[in-house]
Amino acid sequence: MLARLARNGAALRNALLDFIFPPRCAVCRRTGPWLCATCAARFENILPPLCQRCGRPLASPHCPYCAKLPIGIDGTRAVAFFDGALRDAIHAFKYSHRLELADHFGTMLHTYLLTFPLPVDTIIAVPLHTERENTRGYNQSALLANALSARHHLPVHPDALTRTRATRSQTELDAVGRRENVRDAFVASPQVRGARILLLDDVCTTGATMDACGAALYAHGAQSVWGLAVAR
Numbered sequence: 001m002l003a004r005l006a007r008n009g010a011a012l013r014n015a016l017l018d019f020i021f022p023p024r025c026a027v028c029r030r031t032g033p034w035l036c037a038t039c040a041a042r043f044e045n046i047l048p049p050l051c052q053r054c055g056r057p058l059a060s061p062h063c064p065y066c067a068k069l070p071i072g073i074d075g076t077r078a079v080a081f082f083d084g085a086l087r088d089a090i091h092a093f094k095y096s097h098r099l100e101l102a103d104h105f106g107t108m109l110h111t112y113l114l115t116f117p118l119p120v121d122t123i124i125a126v127p128l129h130t131e132r133e134n135t136r137g138y139n140q141s142a143l144l145a146n147a148l149s150a151r152h153h154l155p156v157h158p159d160a161l162t163r164t165r166a167t168r169s170q171t172e173l174d175a176v177g178r179r180e181n182v183r184d185a186f187v188a189s190p191q192v193r194g195a196r197i198l199l200l201d202d203v204c205t206t207g208a209t210m211d212a213c214g215a216a217l218y219a220h221g222a223q224s225v226w227g228l229a230v231a232r
């Protein structure tokens, strides 16, 4: 209820602002679409060769990250580097209610999966803790899941995964600290049994959050879990 009010409030505020201040690119602020073609063209895709497990770009067959702290899920992938124009666009999407950007990100995710298919049949968004979702008014990953689902014809399971406790921001933590911070923070529902899951998030850094989600999903019998993020 609170989340919906906040969301409607934000939508109303945006509509009013659009009227007073016409739409501008979330990155360069030029009037026009919410993301102009020039800024979108500056997104830098992450292309093979990659580590087959963690998805980091890799020149050698041995991944130093996976050797040190391997992920527990089947694999993670990200569409583009979390840098420059894409970093600005994701910040606008996440912190400034620029929900319209979900369309562009949905298309990016869809195109990525057409080019580099993953063996999945269900989308699950990385959940926020209820408190944070109420404050923000939306879960950006759930918006991405819906945008991808509309394009890629994979169903979304909106209630399959819950964040059971608030976790502190991961940004200041190292890889081991991030794992500790999100350990056991998620719980899955039994409906995931046998599913081949695509776990969706806006940004993936070390993969710690996706790993913790994966642990909860495997615990309830998920067959496989692949993580996909817009950016890394």
Ligand SMILES: [Zn+2]
Residues within 6 Å of the ligand: 025, 026, 027, 028, 029, 030, 035, 036, 037, 038, 039, 040
């Ligand atoms: Zn622009």
Ligand SMILES: [Zn+2]
Residues within 6 Å of the ligand: 051, 052, 053, 054, 055, 056, 063, 064, 065, 066
């Ligand atoms: Zn790796």
